[in-house]
Amino acid sequence: MYLLMLGIALVLLKYLEVGPVAQWSWLWVLSPFGLTLLWWGWADSSGYTKRKAMEKIDQRKQDRLNKQKENLGMRPNKPR
Incomplete structure (x- = not known):
């Protein structure tokens, strides 16, 4: 859940061009969503x-x- 909230915050910061996040690649900004999917997949399968x-x-x-x-x-x- 924390990764999901982090992902949402990073997307908002990137979209609104706030701080150093505005200069980051979209790959880094969206990576918490991928990690969230991996976590949920592992938690359900294990x-x-x-x-x-x-x-x-x-x-x-x-x-x-x-x-x-x-x-x-x-x-x-x-x-x-």
Whole structure:
């Protein structure tokens, strides 16, 4: 996501001819978009995206269980 924002910022700076970016080649200005595509391709093919989504779901589930146990007056289990 950071590479995508960097790419958008560089395109705006190049288009508006601001600072030293105005002198850069379009290849360098557009390179963060290529790197973003490479990152997303790797993240999807390696399972990184799915793993992070599952970790987030598991954490939400554990937080919900801990909150319910606290409401019942029980101490939640500590993670090992």
